[in-house]
Amino acid sequence: MARRRQAVTIKHVAADAGVSLQTVSRVINDEPNVRSAMKARVQASIDKLGYVPSIAARRMSGSRSYLILAINDRDRTIADWTARQGTDWVDQMLLGGMLKCAEYGYRLIFELVDTHSDHVERELRATIAALQPDGVILTPPHSDNPLIVRLLERQRIPFARIGSRGGGAGIALVMDDESMARHATRHLIDLGHRRIAFIAGSSEYPLSQWRVDGWESEMRAAGLPTAGLVARGDFTYESGAAATRQLLGHPDRPSAIIASNDQMALAALEVARELGIEIPSQLSLVSFDNTPIVRFTQPTLTAVDQPVAETVSRAVEMIIKAQRGEKLPPQPVIVAGGFVERESTSAPAHG
Amino acid sequence: MARRRQAVTIKHVAADAGVSLQTVSRVINDEPNVRSAMKARVQASIDKLGYVPSIAARRMSGSRSYLILAINDRDRTIADWTARQGTDWVDQMLLGGMLKCAEYGYRLIFELVDTHSDHVERELRATIAALQPDGVILTPPHSDNPLIVRLLERQRIPFARIGSRGGGAGIALVMDDESMARHATRHLIDLGHRRIAFIAGSSEYPLSQWRVDGWESEMRAAGLPTAGLVARGDFTYESGAAATRQLLGHPDRPSAIIASNDQMALAALEVARELGIEIPSQLSLVSFDNTPIVRFTQPTLTAVDQPVAETVSRAVEMIIKAQRGEKLPPQPVIVAGGFVERESTSAPAHG
DNA sequence: ATGAAAGCGCTAACAC
């Protein structure tokens, strides 16, 4: 194999501009102590030759790598990709992360890491050693993994923990699950609903409880009952179906249901259909996450929008700031979600 | 900011094992001329210290970077991510590409490049200079961009061209669009359909024509008419709706329609509903691509499965082989697609 | 404000 060398290096630029390597280095890193005339001359050579610094060489010399690593759980991600159920978590991560990285001249590298194995640490350490990223973005369930957090802390790499309320090192960011749940509940209350049920998600994820809390507090504030109105699922379709059957089997059945994610909402839709309950005229349905599928069901689903892209974008920003030693805002950073009204919600039948 | 150095380097391993750097290098690269006892000793030190070679240093020394770059069109990708219509092209690319890369100790880096701008070349050159990947995977419409192909050829980087039949340098891979279209057509013929219409895609993409060709040749082979049975769309929902109206407005309307992608199939579904034509009893519908949405429509759509993951996986494999100087199979490599029967196809009403 | 020299971690080339 032919060895590939850098086509244009800092040497070529220095020679072309008739200055030292160091001066070129100063220009490309936008450092002080370069006269503007000099700077212009060097920049002209850079443009002329089409010079781009090598990340490898930069990293070698002990400087930044301009790489930010985004870590996702391997099993779950591969399962989602294979199932092709329309989950676009990864896409939204890339959307938020890559674009923000590009703004700062960084690059996002997406990696899968196996959470559940006992060698998480080794795996992550290997990835870091190989890539030497300037920062790491953790997503659930890694965000609260003490092994990972400790490792990153020891390596002194700035890292963001998405979906974590903090405690320990790292930059904690959460999407505002509680407010989003409150918003959804408020929407239904405003439509005239009083018996609003909630299908909770897996208790493995802290956000499941945050969502329940939001619903509960809004119900309380409106003086509405919550007893018997929670069913616990685990984010799967099957669990959503079971939860819905439980809720709709109730003698005084709810006129509205909020499901903690889209898969469970989909199940609720199907169960309602089976039972001959029409949506939205006889039952309103709100779903969580706003993944693509909610646009294609019939009726389309009113949904809470999980601000994944925005959150990752903020994470990137904060990592870069942290790396530069800038001051960070108080944490956890709370990212506001959205709410999209579609066809699955309306005033209750006998409001 | 504290400068981060590699925690464990080849030096530490060499010292620990009591050998030279070069011997360690030989072991980690699995090169010949190391006695197995020596190799074991070095490996023990590597494991003990948790050593992982630095990609940057490897690249610096003129060797491989173990990075493979996958390039997608920026505008289109961002539009897809933002629209959240369930397109999982990127996910499938990552699925096929990352897993195959991991098998060989490589890493896939996903990048966006702006096709339509006149500085494609500069942009791509910059990315290559920064990352120095060992290979590049091109997707449409980049695969047939002569500027890009020439650039990569000159840089002597192995590259794959997905969706290109070849001509010029690089490894050409296509999904077997023609066969897939034939398969879909055959499925409908076997069900008893005789008037089978086809909604073609944008002529900007060569695969649009390949799909038409497959349908046409299968129809011919079965002695069935094709005149007046093609409507041209451009892969958008709107164009699909217009095409469907045109086809169903025909006095002797088709009993089945094949749409060149899922968005247009979705439109066909909606138009049929508007016209009071029931699917599948009065009209069979087959869609192309098998993106997530076809699982959620009502009825669910029988669809041709575009083997994106498999194709990217093959591309990675061939790039690595090419880089090692191994012989490659004849091209274009043709990757077989799949076919998934769901609810939208059945025997025609008056068959 | 600019330049020169040293070194980052690794591998290719060559010596032994």
Next chain:
DNA sequence: GTGTTAGCGCTTTCAT
């Protein structure tokens, strides 16, 4: 088989 040397492209000292 194994060790030694040089150098990759860049940034960090430290001079000037």
